[in-house]
Amino acid sequence: MMRLLKIVLLVCLFFGCDKKAERPSAFLQTQQIKLAPPRVLTTSTIIDSSIVLSADFKMEDVKLRYTFDGTDPTENALSYKNPIQITEAGTYSFKAFHPEWTPSETTTVKIYQKGMDTIAIQLRTKASIKYPGMGAKGLVDHKKASLSFTDAEWIGFDTIAKARIDFGKKVHLEKITMAYLVDTGSWIFPPENVIVYLNKTDSIRVQIPNLKSDTLALADVEIPIEKTVQYLTIHVQNLKELPEWHPGKGLKAWLFMDEWIFN
Amino acid sequence: MSYNRRSFLKQSSLATLGLLSGPFYASAFSSNNNKDVIIGHNSHRYKVDLGWGMLDPSKTPVNDCHEMVQDSKGRIILLTNHIKNNVIVYDKSGKLLETWGTEYPGAHGLTLVKENGTDFLLISDFERNQIIKTTIEGRPVLTMDYPKETGLYTTKNSFRPTETAVSSNGDIYVADGYGEQHIIHYDGKGQLLNVFGGRGEGEEQFLNAHGICFDNRDVHNPSLLITARELNQLKRFTLDGKFIETINVPGALICRPVIHKSEIYFAVLRSKNSSDFDSGFVLIMNEKNEVVSCPGATAPAYQKGELQELYQTVRLFQHPHDVCIDDDENMYVAQWNSGQTYPIKLTRV
Missing domain, CATH: 2.60.120.1190 (Jelly Rolls)
Incomplete structure (x- = not known):
């Protein structure tokens, strides 16, 4: 499969998928590769009063975006800058974007509401x-x-x-x-x-x-x-x-x- | 339930490279945003050539591409555990020159030995529980069995060697990286001289003593560099097995140290805390053993002298297992469990 892809890729590179006929490169292109999924840490995944969610991606020009309604973050989603304090259970999704590389897979963290005590x-x-x-x-x-x-x-x-x-x-x-x-x-x-x-x-x-x-x-x-x-x-x-x-x-x-x- | 290296995800290369989900089919190459990938940092940056060394898998197949070396003629020699052709010899352009070897099911470690101007190879086969020395054409000249004479092994099956190193006087050091974690020191004829290391987290011990090399960069103080892959550590020992120092590489499961000129290069099998198993990258240390570049991963950063955790940033590599640096400073990356793909060439820029 990999070989097939490589061939498809090379054929495209040499014969040009691009009608504007820019000079193709024999090297791998940034848009062929995804960013890695962001790392997300939480102080807890069970919420009593509040918890703190933090995301991490140490790479130049990478922007992290997130949602809290279970949908996949798009380039218009909220921008992550600092750790977020969360007071409600839900599904929090983070995705990495870069001007050149393909966006990452989504990292999803599920936060649960604390259950009953004294059982x-x-x-x-x-x-x-x-x-x-x-x-x-x-x-x-x-x-x-x-x-x-x-x-x-x-x-x-x-x-x-x-x-x-x-x-x-x-x-x-x-x-x-x-x-x-x-x-x-x-x-x-x-x-x-x-x-x-x-x-x-x-x-x-x-x-x-x-x-x-x-x-x-x-x-x-x-x-x-x-x-x-x-x-x-x-x-x-x-x-x-x-x-x-x-x-x-x-x-x-x-x-x-x-x-x-x-x- | 223990850590099992065979149990990693067999993710499809397709998904990993994201070719289908990327804007590949949407005329990606007309986009101004599309550029040659450049990975790495500081002095060591590379473009990526996925087409290098690609062969017809029906004729010259690979399973895991375990290790690579460049011989005295400048040829690139690849060791795979596919018993149709355990050794694949390329020229630097990636053209197939020859293949040999059908009897190394656990072909894992490959070390080039130069004796009076003649090249030999040392193959560590952890399934045969043996080290085999061959000529460069593939004729076996010495076979070393499990080191019963150490008194530390009762059966051959607990000896699962992953790597060898040869010092300037011809002594052979064997790392039992998938076995009992001992480092076994022989003379050039295979006579036991010493044994050290062993399983554990102590400073002179190892968890996954996966790779070893002879470090002759300081010609007055040659030493051994040995990886403790599960511990994300590189350890230095004297040639007679005394512990000298540990170099921490947090987050990086370093496979084997490869010395080229004044630098040490490593394939990193995966990032310790990544959610993806196939989260490997490449790591380069300078002459002071400081990490200066991590192609495919975060830029190395030191805080108060401590290297910060490294991790994969782009989904290019799957499970890099070894690197080979040629005389043009280009690098070849052999991968374990990557869907039977051939090595990736990195061209220094």
């Missing part, structure tokens, strides 16, 4: 001995983990994860957001499905689609509830068989979770 949580299956994280409490401590699976905020399972939640009183639960790590190179995949048991007869099941290719990302699944509850039982099924394209195909995947957010 009793009990694990009914055991986390891996190697990756115990902070235990069950780590799932509701309002702390997110980094992209590194060795971060102590991650709790790792190589089986189904089952937990019992007690809110202490009846509460109206709008949704649950379950955040997990995807690091396919380390055999860490999204869960297959999540089942939330509201009582003996009522349950909500969410299926998570399979991955098609290698990925490293922080991800989440939202489970709409809209019910008044006091207790919940949650089952998160790790992927039982790695897909065909993965070197470990057929073997089970790891499930790494950092936070369950109840809103």
